Amino acid sequence: MIVESGRRAPGVLALAAPALVVLAAEPLYLLVDTAVVGNLGTVALGGLAVGGGLLAWAAALLNFLAYGTTARAARRAGAGDRAGAVAEGVQATWLALALGLAVLVLFQLLAGPLTRLLAGSDGPVAAAGESWLRVASLGAPLLLVSLAGNGWLRGVQELRRPMRYVLTGSLASLVLCPLLVHPAGLGLVGSAVANVAGQALTAALFVRALLREGIAWRPRLTALRAQLVIGRDLLLRAAVLQVSFLVATGVVARAGTAELGAHQIAIQLFFFLALVLDAYAIAAQTLVGQALGAARPDAARETARRVTSWGLGTGVVVAAALLALRPVVLPLFTDDPAVVAQATVAWWFLAAMQPLAGVVFALDGVLMGAGDVGYLRSVTIGAALVGFVPLSLLAVPLGWGLAGVWTGLTLFIALRLVGVLVRVAGERWLRAPDTVTA
Known part of the structure; x- marks a missing residue:
């Protein structure tokens, strides 16, 4: 087992347990979100399934921002270069912002055609999915920034902080979702707003963690290119899995x-x-x-x-x-x-x-x-x-x-x-x- 700074590194279970909490937080929130929206009727529920499915598909394809960053940051941390490991997080965050903005633009331009394609018709379900997706996609850059944050913190063996950050954002969404959907009268759009609010809080916590490390925030093209090489392989792998x-x-x-x-x-x-x-x-x-x-x-x-x-x-x-x-x-x-x-x-x-x-x-x-x-x-x-x-x-x-x-x-x-x-x-x-x- 690796020893760092005079202490034993965490074992498999010590790292796996908080990682499991982070992995499970989003699916569990989606279950609650589905239950809240389900009370609006089948059209709203279908719209959530269509719009949420598209956003989840994009997030799954770009999950290399977490996994690829973990590998790079961990290698630097293992070599005793914590500053270099954190710098990988900075570069991954820039990449997340760029890719997130691209996803946002894509969904704003093609929300209608994509939801109609997935719904199989130009009906009320597709329209509901489009309205949800146009709002929820505003959180795409925030979601990807959180993936990058998870990546570098995992790399330096700090998995409890990501757990706290993700749970904080999820809890905010859990509180806001029923309030915005029903009492506030926003309906299905309220679900999307709650998603974005929770993602904003989580992303802010990850960015704050980076800022506290005191690492320069200048983008480095060589590091971004290297991350994209890892991302290319993981993206292709994820795409084939999704298609299968x-x-x-x-x-x-x-x-x-x-x-x-x-x-x-x-x-x-x-x-x-x-x-x-x-x-x-x-x-x-x-x-x-x-x-x-x-x-x-x-x-x-x-x-x-x-x-x-x-x-x-x-x-x-x-x-x-x-x-x-x-x-x-x-x-x-x-x-x-x-x-x-x-x-x-x-x-x-x-x-x-x-x-x-x-x-x-x-x-x-x-x-x-x-x-x-x-x-x-x-x-x-x-x-x-x-x-x-x-x-x-x-x-x-x-x-x-x-x-x-x-x-x-x-x-x-x-x-x-x-x-x-x-x-x-x-x-x-x-x-x-x-x-x-x-």
């Missing part, structure tokens, strides 16, 4: 209504559980990045071993819980016998893949921390194009239905598992291109 899940949903929609309902239940649980397991990836990024920055490959390999054990153990526990609680959990989502029958099929796949996913997500973090994102990109895209997408597309014509799609998703996880295990078992990831040379 969209293809799977489109295929299931053609299989039948019961299959689509069951798939929605299972895939949302998959995404939620991925958040739990991804907390280990964040811990791995920080610890591996600092170990390699300190020229301690032995510590990096030990971190890989530990997060693999934690990921596997947690995956086994989650799988057992899913199987044991299926009769209790499924009725919470639906009482339709046809949907329950189809969801039971997907449930077995969902449970079976959890131990595999626990290891995959943990080792994803190891390779990200090592700056080996090019390999990670290639493995993920290859697994999607060889396993997930082909089996999903063949599911309907071959009569495999929902089982075919979830076989594809399981194969996708298994192929990624093989890829990351082979890489981490070797030595090349310990000599991956330095993420901080630029």
